[in-house]
Amino acid sequence: MANQPFALVCLPFAGSGAGFYRPWRTQFDVEFEIVPIQLPGREEQFLDDPFTDMPEAVRELTRRVLDGTDDDTPLALFGHSFGAVLAYEIALELTRRGHPGLRHLFVSGSPGPHNGRAERASGLSDEEFLGRVQEFAGYQSEVFEDPDMREMFLPLLRADVEMHESYEPSSSEPLAVPVTSLRGCDDTLVSRTQAEEWSATTRDRFAYREIRGGHMYLIDHPDVLLQAVAAH
Template structure:
């Protein structure tokens, strides 16, 4: 009998929402049950205040994740960039809450949790802020070129960036789950050495994998990533 595929809980990167991952669910042929997690301040939760602290976000989101995968004996968590540190802290919080079943943690496009960023965007004026974020991410969403949309979207993006730039890990105690660190082979923001720093967060198996593309490889070629995750 073929085992049911594990649900993949997906955490957004800075400025994005669950809609990015909902599109993955509509892509045929990969067989990965994608479970997007929405953050406040965007899409259907636009009216809610965005998180400003990773620890607070993890404490709030972990019970939500437990609800989303209720009934699944095993599940995996995936997060890219800001989503990587959110995923890591949610994994820690789920363990603290005694929620079993986390079978794999995928951290993407991120240095290890102890490595901060020297160049910061927090506190800059709007145009300089967007320029700096574009340098970090390697892309600029067209919505930020529309003044009315920019005004709507900037608060959540600013909150996400500040949350990421001010992040400090909640603990140095390793997890006991398998961890895979993923990176675009041409990522100019996160080096291979930095991506491998995630080895230190677990007593369990660790793997490092490069996929074609730059920092936003998961947006440019989602099917490549989804097929790789499906093989796991």
Template structure:
């Protein structure tokens, strides 16, 4: 790939938005051009209905990523937790349509795509739902402590969690693109063994990287994450 600029399309975790990754642009990692991907129902897409099915998300987001990267752009995909399965399915779609620019898939804080979710929060009352999400997301956004904000944000979080809990991989054929799995060293939700399940999802190179922190290590260590990506370019 030489010195070709890398466009990094970033898919958010449940309840997250593109604003999280727009902060990463300020870090000024010159080798990487950030493409924060906005899901409906949040920030500037507040009025749009959120996705509840991964397939619907892939159908809308894939052409948008291609348009943002432009003709001939080298595209890598990064996603954390829910974002990891979205990134994986978008990678599958890019390979299905034969797009030549896909260069790498980075999956963070996620077991392999065929593991499924055993514990469910979908359908619980608000208090129990938030407690369940906090337990298996390892993260609670401060906005949920504000009743008015929580009322606005809950429908989006519920849709994201439903999308993740109902997700089933669209196929079993390994990708040809390299995969790097990232995980926080103290992650109590996703084990190293689970993160390394991604090795079976590619015929290309696979790498496993641990960074300091727990499940949401990327909140505190964004520059380290981007350095891993910049240094792993083919």
């Protein structure tokens, strides 16, 4: 894989969009193509309703992955937190379709998909919900400090979080590609034990890698993350 160009398909975490990953294309010198996948309800698609149903989301996002990559280009999937389960489900869907391009799954900041997370934010009042999400993520987006922006983006974040919290895997069959689980070494939301639960999702190689930082380490250290991807 190191000698063959490939595409790193990046799935957003809850409340974010493809714009988080787009700067990586020019900021870092990597030997692979970064392909951000957009979710409805954000950025250039802010008028579209966000996904509320995981199977529907996976079908549509798989189509976008295939539209955004060439058939003969090897691809790897990357997702952080909510994006990790999206990436995993897309990997399962590509496998069901017999797509030959999938080479690797990178999951970040997430417990194994068959165990989930005990903490919940769904159903709380707006203030409690944002406080809980901030507790989960370890940071507060500036978007929610502006009342107008908050009113616009809060339903989007709620939809992502509720879909994440109600998520159940579509299959228990292990993938036939390597899986790498990444985690911030100071992450207080996802433990190492939880991050290593991803080993059960593959019958190929599994690797675990820690990167300095907390749950949202990829905000401060995307270069280290991309080095880890390149190494695998």
